[in-house]
Amino acid sequence: MLEAYLPWILMALLLLWALIKLRNLERVVDSHLRSISAPAAVLTEAASSLQQQIGSLHQSITLMSTSITEITKQATRIEEIGKKYEEAEELTRRMYNIMIGSYEKGRSGENYLRSVMNELMKIGFVRQNVPIERRMVEYCVVFNDGKLLAIDSKVVATRDVEALFDEEVSEEERARRRSRIVAGLRRKVEEVSRYIVPGVTLPCAVMAVPDSIVDLTSEVVPEAVRRNVIIAGYSAIPQLLVYFLRVHSFYSIREDMAELLERITAIRQELSKLDDRFFANRFERPLRTLSNALFTLQGILRGVNRLLALEMPVAEEEAEAP
Numbered sequence: 001m002l003e004a005y006l007p008w009i010l011m012a013l014l015l016l017w018a019l020i021k022l023r024n025l026e027r028v029v030d031s032h033l034r035s036i037s038a039p040a041a042v043l044t045e046a047a048s049s050l051q052q053q054i055g056s057l058h059q060s061i062t063l064m065s066t067s068i069t070e071i072t073k074q075a076t077r078i079e080e081i082g083k084k085y086e087e088a089e090e091l092t093r094r095m096y097n098i099m100i101g102s103y104e105k106g107r108s109g110e111n112y113l114r115s116v117m118n119e120l121m122k123i124g125f126v127r128q129n130v131p132i133e134r135r136m137v138e139y140c141v142v143f144n145d146g147k148l149l150a151i152d153s154k155v156v157a158t159r160d161v162e163a164l165f166d167e168e169v170s171e172e173e174r175a176r177r178r179s180r181i182v183a184g185l186r187r188k189v190e191e192v193s194r195y196i197v198p199g200v201t202l203p204c205a206v207m208a209v210p211d212s213i214v215d216l217t218s219e220v221v222p223e224a225v226r227r228n229v230i231i232a233g234y235s236a237i238p239q240l241l242v243y244f245l246r247v248h249s250f251y252s253i254r255e256d257m258a259e260l261l262e263r264i265t266a267i268r269q270e271l272s273k274l275d276d277r278f279f280a281n282r283f284e285r286p287l288r289t290l291s292n293a294l295f296t297l298q299g300i301l302r303g304v305n306r307l308l309a310l311e312m313p314v315a316e317e318e319a320e321a322p
Contacts, residue, residue, distance in 0.1 A: 113153060113208065113234040120241070132195050141241060143202075149244060150195035152188070153208035153234065160184070161213055181213060185220045185231075193227035202244075204228040208237050 117139055120126035130140035132150060141149040160177040163169050169177070192207045207224070209217060211233040217224075224231050232240050 116238040148201045150205040152192045189224045
């Protein structure tokens with residue numbers, strides 16, 4: 001009788017053993033799922049933090065690069081300003097040398113002026129027959145910033161000037177000649193004033209006259225001043241040009257100094273951005289966070305490896321236990 005039920009009993013025991021094995025296997029699987037899912041969440045969070053820190057570092061490097069570029073640009077402009085001063089000084093020295101050499105070549109005022117102008121044209125400081133507002137100017141001084149200074153040295157009332165110093169001319173005739181010369185000077189002042197063009201020339205122009213009639217110009221000086229026209233004798237023009245160069249350079253230097261201070265301030269501001277807090281906030285903290293995240297990742301990976309290497313054999317031993 002018992003022998004008839006023995007197969008059924010063995011089958012029930014086998015089924016019970018299989019159920020126990022499945023239960024143990026389920027516990028092992030659940031344990032591994034919990035062990036792996038927790039590090040996965042930490043990994044996701046650490047990866048997100050890493051991405052944010054990398055973006056912050058990239059932004060910091062870009063900002064630092066921009067500051068360095070701006071500083072380089074400002075420094076280059078400062079160097080250009082220094083070269084500009086050196087060029088002005090060099091041109092002044094060359095003009096003095098030209099004036100000395102020209103004076104030796106032609107001592108009369110007219111010859112002296114012509115000789116100086118010829119030499120200054122060779123170095124590009126003076127141009128001849130320059131059009132300004134559809135009018136042709138005899139000479140023009142060209143400054144570094146492109147501005148022009150018109151110079152008209154055409155002789156006024158040539159015959160009257162010659163007769164003024166003729167011993168055979170009576171005093172009455174000499175007085176009439178003098179009046180015509182003064183009238184011619186007035187017209188010439190008006191003509192020269194038309195060479196003043198805002199934005200193109202300096203706010204003044206030069207009218208050169210023979211040295212012999214400089215005394216007569218005192219009567220037209222008020223009109224010349226009103227029209228921003230400078231009257232000077234032939235022999236005084238070269239020296240006047242040197243002073244114009246110096247004065248114009250001083251004004252340019254004053255503007256450049258303002259620009260220089262502005263650029264130095266800009267450099268100082270850019271450098272102030274790269275202080276200790278900048279490097280602490282933009283580099284030290286992100287790098288420290290990156291290091292901590294890497295250590296965390298390494299620890300998680302070591303833990304996962306231990307779980308995968310150790311828990312599986314233990315689970316198999318538990319499942320094999322009766």
